[in-house]
Amino acid sequence: MVQKKPETPLIRPPSEWRSLLVRVTRGCRWNRCRFCGIYPALGEPGFSRRSAAEIKEDIDLLLARHPRARTAFFGDGDPLEAGLEVFVEVARYLRSRLPVERLTCYARASTLHRLGREGVQVLARAGLNRVHMGLESGDPETLRFHRKGQSPEMVQRVTTWLRDAGIQVSWYVLLGLGGRDHWQRHIRRTAWLINTSRPDFVRLRRLWLYREAGGPPCPLWEQVRDGSFVEQTPEGTVLELKLLLELLEPLDTFFVCDHANNYINVSGSLQEDREEMLAELHAFLALPEEERWQHYRSVGSRI
Secondary structure: OOOOOOOOOOOOOHHHOOOEEEEOEEOOOOOOOOOOOHHHHOOOOOOEEOOHHHHHHHHHHHHHHOOOOOEEEEEOOOHHHHOHHHHHHHHHHHHHHOOOOEEEEEOOHHHHHHHHHHHHHHHHHOOOOEEEEEEEOOOHHHHHHOOOOOOHHHHHHHHHHHHHOOOEEEEEEEEOOOOOOOHHHHHHHHHHHHHHHOOOEEEEEEOOOOOOOOOOOOOOHHHHHHOOOOOOOHHHHHHHHHHHHHHOOOOOOEEEOOOOOOOOOOEEEOOOOHHHHHHHHHHHHOOOHHHHHHHHHHHOOOO
């Protein structure tokens, strides 16, 4: 007899590697961002919702395999699209079966905005502790170009709602998203938004335009081919990271490059470790050019 296996999210934050991975929805309902398209590339052709019964069955299977788990993560790209009632039902079911210390999920700012402040408070009462949200950029022009479907004001508003409800906020920023032409605008406006919104975490990623064998390429390749987007250089990506850190205030925010595709991996509290992180970047940029380029070539790219 073949043992039934639970479905798990295709993508998770690196910080959730020890968590129970619960698939609440499949794929991404928005699925229009030029820099992404990752779910079709990984074989998930469209978006679909799972029923509460299906999700609960998977929770039971996961708990049987991982009875000592202490954290849980709900995916795929925006599990709140399952609907508030379903999300709350399965969150409460999970917590009734296992007293997890932390429950997290991915969420689009636009979905949270649609739920409103009261909806966010409902999520907090259901036991949601942290939201991983793709800021990508604090620059409205960059967000429009990449068809992100959100504005800096929207992100700022929902971040306030989340923090007021006691839910931690983890933002993702994409280095290179402004390309070579608009990188300073991208970084300066991103720094301003971080300084004014004060998320609990800022996590850095490097833009990578993938070409997965057997799957569709990153949609942004079309703009690269027609010249409307010029890719950032490896050195430019490091300079973006440096400028961002220089512009950020000593916030009670944890700043981390926690993905393997980052050229430089610095991490620490902006309040206590910012100068040390900057010193590490300055030391790298002071290396001979050929040594720096050998490092860039060694890092490569990956999802």
